[in-house]
Amino acid sequence: MTSAAPAAPAALRTIALGGNPNCGKTTLFNALTGLRQKVANYPGITVEKKTGRCTLPDGHVIDVLDLPGTYSLVPNSPDEQVAMEILRGLRPDTPPPDVIVAVVDASNLARNLYLVSQLIELRQPMVVALNMSDIASRRGQPVDAAALARELGVPVVPVIGHKRHGVEALKDALAQATVPPLPAWPLPEAFATAITTVGSALAALPTPERERFARRLLAQETAADLAAVRADPAVAQALAATNVDPAAVMQADIEARYRWIDTIVARVVQPGSFKPGTTMTDRVDAVLVHPVLGLGIFGLIMATLFVTLFLVADPLMGMCEAAVSWLGELVTGNMDGGTLKSLLADGVFAGVGGVVVFVPQIALLFLFLAILEDSGYLARAAFLMDKLLSKVGLHGRSFIPMLSSFACAIPGIMATRTIESRNERLATILVAPFMSCSARLPVYGLLIGAFFGSAMFAGTPYEPYIWLIQGGIMLACYVLGILAAVVTAYGCKLFLGKGAVTPFILELPTYKFPQLGEILRHMWTNTAKFLTKAGTIIFCLSILLWAMAYFPRLPNERIVEVTSRINATPVVIPTDATIEQEAEIRDARASEIDSAVAGAQLEYSISGRIGHVIEPVIAPLGYDWKIGVGLIAAFAAREVFVGHMGIVYSLGDPEDDADKVGKLEETIRADTYSDGRPVWTPMVAVSLLVWFVLAMQCISTTAVVRRETGGWKWPLFQMAYMNVVAYVAALVTYQVGSRLFGG
Missing domain, CATH: 3.40.50.300 (P-loop containing nucleotide triphosphate hydrolases)
Known part of the structure; x- marks a missing residue:
C-alpha cells in the first residue's frame, strides 16, 4: 500500500x-x-x-x-x-x-x-x-x-x-522533486497489533502519519517532536497497554525495512561478474589492516608524515617569519622610537607573526590528513590503533591528533573533529598538549646545553658520552609527556561518566586516488578557519603581553644610571683597529647599553613586578623572579622563554644571533644571588624541564581549545589542571633532587 x-x-x-x-x-x-x-x-x-x-x-x-x-x-x-x-x-x-x-x-x-x-x-x-x-x-x-x-x-x-x-x-x-509515496513494510503480528493500539490514540495526527509515529514511540525514540505526543494521557495509556520490548520493535522494524530494500536491490541492480573478496580494496586491506604488517606500515606512514612536517614546514615557517619581519621593518623602519613604533613592531607585527608562523604546519597537516582520509586509509589507521588506546579511555581516532601534537598541539586538537564521541574527543583534546611540541625544543636545547653539556662533563669519564646523555634527557622529556597523557586519559575514562569509551564501529571505505581539488579545498578551509578564529584571540593577547612588558616606562634617571654604569667601563679600541673594527666595537657597546636598558625596563614593567610578586610562589621550585618573568612570557608561546631570558640578562634575543645562545648559557650558569649562591643549578634546570613538559603555556592552544569545546570551561580547566600538575611535579623534582644530589 x-x-x-x-x-x-x-x-x-x-x-x-x-x-x-x-x-x-x-x-x-x-x-x-x-x-x-x-x-x-x-x-x-x-x-x-x-x-x-x-x-x-x-x-x-x-x-x-x-x-x-x-x-x-x-x-x-x-x-x-x-x-x-x-x-x-x-x-x-x-x-x-x-x-x-x-x-x-x-x-x-x-x-x-x-x-x-x-x-x-x-x-x-x-x-x-x-x-x-x-x-x-x-x-x-x-x-x-x-x-x-x-x-x-x-x-x-x-x-x-x-x-x-x-x-x-x-x-x-x-525542480521536479516530489514527495515519495510511503512504502509498506509490515511488522510481525504481535507488533502490528501494538502499532494499531498506539495509532488509535494518535487521533490528532493525519492518518498516514499515525503508523510512523506509533513505531517510533514503541521503539522509545527520544526526538523532540515525540515529547508532546508522548505526554498525551491517551497515548501514554496506549503505550502502557502494549507491553512490548522497545529493542524488539526496533529490530523488527530494521528487518522489515531490509526486506523492502532487498526487493528493490534485486530489481534495480543489473547482474554482473562481481565476486565478493576480489576487489582491489580487499586485496590491499589484507596487508594494511594486518595486525602485524598493518602496524608496521602505519608506523612508517606516520613517521614519514611526522618528519615531513618538520622538514617541509620549518623553512616555510622561517619564510613566514621573515616576511612578517620585513613587513614590520617596512612599516616601522622610518618611524621615530616611541610607544607607537613599539606597539606596531613588538605588539602588532609580533602578534601577527605568532599567528602566521603556524600556518605552514597547519596547512601541511590538513593536507596530509585530507590525502589519508580521501584515499580511505585514515579509517584503517584508526581501526589499527583502537585496541591499544581504548585501554586508557581514548579512541582509535585519537592517535592521529596525538601524533600531530608532537609537531604542534593546535592542528592536533583541530584534528580531533574526526572523533564522534564527545567524551572521547574531549579526552583527546585534554591530553594533546602533553605531547612535546616543537615550540618546547628551544627551551629543552637551552637547558640541556647549559647544564648537561661540556661545561658539566668536561674532564670527566662521561665526556665522550655527552651526546648520549643529552639525547637521553631529551627523550625522557618526550616520554614524561606521553606518560602524563596516558594517566590523564585514564582519569578522563573514570571521571567523564558512563559511555566515555564507546565501541569503535566504522566503515572502511573503498580505496581511491585523492582528488587534488578536494584536498586543497579541505586544506584551505581549515587553515583559513584557524587564522580567522584562533588568530583573533592570539593577536589580542599578544598586544596585552606587549603592554605588560612596556608599561610603566623606565624613568629617565634610571636609564641614565644604567647607561653610566656600563660606560664606567671604558671602551677599549686597539690602536691598530680598522675603521670597520672600531665601528663594530662601538656598535657592540651601544647594543650592550640597549640590552641593559631593555632588561631594566622589563624589571620595572608590569611583567617584572609580577615576577617579583610570584617569586615566593616559585621559589620552592628553585626559581627566582627572572625565571618567573620568563614563565609569564612563555604563556604567550613556550619558545618566547629563551628570548625573554636573553632580555632579562641584557643579551638581547638569542634567536637573533647564534653566538648569544652560548653567551646566555654561560650567563645563567654564572648568575648568583646576593649571598653568592647560584641561581641556576642542574636541579633547577631539570625542574624547569619538567615544568615545560607538563605546563599549559600556549595562548594559541588555549584559543583553539576554547573554539573546539565551545566555551571557556574546558580550556580553563585544562590550564589549571596542567599547571597544577606541572607545579607539583617540578616542586617534587627540585626538592627531592636537591636533597639527593645537592642541587
Whole structure:
C-alpha cells in the first residue's frame, strides 16, 4: 500500500544533502557550490555547519546545506543528532529544507537505502543523487537509475561528484522533486497489533502519519517532536497497554525495512561478474589492516608524515617569519622610537607573526590528513590503533591528533573533529598538549646545553658520552609527556561518566586516488578557519603581553644610571683597529647599553613586578623572579622563554644571533644571588624541564581549545589542571633532587 505523493514545493530556496558517511556527499556539495561556501558551528555545539550557494540553470540561486553524515535518523552521535533535528525541523536556528537530496553510494546500495527509507517517511520533496555509479559499474554491479526512480517514486540522477558528471542534471531535477509515496513494510503480528493500539490514540495526527509515529514511540525514540505526543494521557495509556520490548520493535522494524530494500536491490541492480573478496580494496586491506604488517606500515606512514612536517614546514615557517619581519621593518623602519613604533613592531607585527608562523604546519597537516582520509586509509589507521588506546579511555581516532601534537598541539586538537564521541574527543583534546611540541625544543636545547653539556662533563669519564646523555634527557622529556597523557586519559575514562569509551564501529571505505581539488579545498578551509578564529584571540593577547612588558616606562634617571654604569667601563679600541673594527666595537657597546636598558625596563614593567610578586610562589621550585618573568612570557608561546631570558640578562634575543645562545648559557650558569649562591643549578634546570613538559603555556592552544569545546570551561580547566600538575611535579623534582644530589 502506498499513499499519494504531494506536489513539489512552489518556491525552492534551500536544499539539504543527506547521506551515509563516505558516500561522497561533501564532494557533491563542493561540486554544487564551488568556493561559495562557509563553515561555522551549530549554536551551542561543535558540530560543523557547512552551507553554500548554488545557481540553478534558470539563474535562481539557492542555499545548500551539507548535513553531517548519518546512517540513520535514530542518532548515535552529536553529528547524527544534528542531521536528524534539521531534517525533522526540530532546530530553531536552521529551518527544514525545501528539498532533500539523498546522496546514495551506488556501490553500497543496500546499506544506503536504509537511510532513504527513513527520509521517505519525512514526507518532504526529495531527489536521489546516485553517486559513485562508476565504481558500481567497475565492480560488475551497475544500478539502473530509471528503475530505482520507479521503485522510490522520486527523481534519481546518476552523478560522479569528483568529476562533476551529472551535476547539471541534478540541478535540473531539483525542480521536479516530489514527495515519495510511503512504502509498506509490515511488522510481525504481535507488533502490528501494538502499532494499531498506539495509532488509535494518535487521533490528532493525519492518518498516514499515525503508523510512523506509533513505531517510533514503541521503539522509545527520544526526538523532540515525540515529547508532546508522548505526554498525551491517551497515548501514554496506549503505550502502557502494549507491553512490548522497545529493542524488539526496533529490530523488527530494521528487518522489515531490509526486506523492502532487498526487493528493490534485486530489481534495480543489473547482474554482473562481481565476486565478493576480489576487489582491489580487499586485496590491499589484507596487508594494511594486518595486525602485524598493518602496524608496521602505519608506523612508517606516520613517521614519514611526522618528519615531513618538520622538514617541509620549518623553512616555510622561517619564510613566514621573515616576511612578517620585513613587513614590520617596512612599516616601522622610518618611524621615530616611541610607544607607537613599539606597539606596531613588538605588539602588532609580533602578534601577527605568532599567528602566521603556524600556518605552514597547519596547512601541511590538513593536507596530509585530507590525502589519508580521501584515499580511505585514515579509517584503517584508526581501526589499527583502537585496541591499544581504548585501554586508557581514548579512541582509535585519537592517535592521529596525538601524533600531530608532537609537531604542534593546535592542528592536533583541530584534528580531533574526526572523533564522534564527545567524551572521547574531549579526552583527546585534554591530553594533546602533553605531547612535546616543537615550540618546547628551544627551551629543552637551552637547558640541556647549559647544564648537561661540556661545561658539566668536561674532564670527566662521561665526556665522550655527552651526546648520549643529552639525547637521553631529551627523550625522557618526550616520554614524561606521553606518560602524563596516558594517566590523564585514564582519569578522563573514570571521571567523564558512563559511555566515555564507546565501541569503535566504522566503515572502511573503498580505496581511491585523492582528488587534488578536494584536498586543497579541505586544506584551505581549515587553515583559513584557524587564522580567522584562533588568530583573533592570539593577536589580542599578544598586544596585552606587549603592554605588560612596556608599561610603566623606565624613568629617565634610571636609564641614565644604567647607561653610566656600563660606560664606567671604558671602551677599549686597539690602536691598530680598522675603521670597520672600531665601528663594530662601538656598535657592540651601544647594543650592550640597549640590552641593559631593555632588561631594566622589563624589571620595572608590569611583567617584572609580577615576577617579583610570584617569586615566593616559585621559589620552592628553585626559581627566582627572572625565571618567573620568563614563565609569564612563555604563556604567550613556550619558545618566547629563551628570548625573554636573553632580555632579562641584557643579551638581547638569542634567536637573533647564534653566538648569544652560548653567551646566555654561560650567563645563567654564572648568575648568583646576593649571598653568592647560584641561581641556576642542574636541579633547577631539570625542574624547569619538567615544568615545560607538563605546563599549559600556549595562548594559541588555549584559543583553539576554547573554539573546539565551545566555551571557556574546558580550556580553563585544562590550564589549571596542567599547571597544577606541572607545579607539583617540578616542586617534587627540585626538592627531592636537591636533597639527593645537592642541587
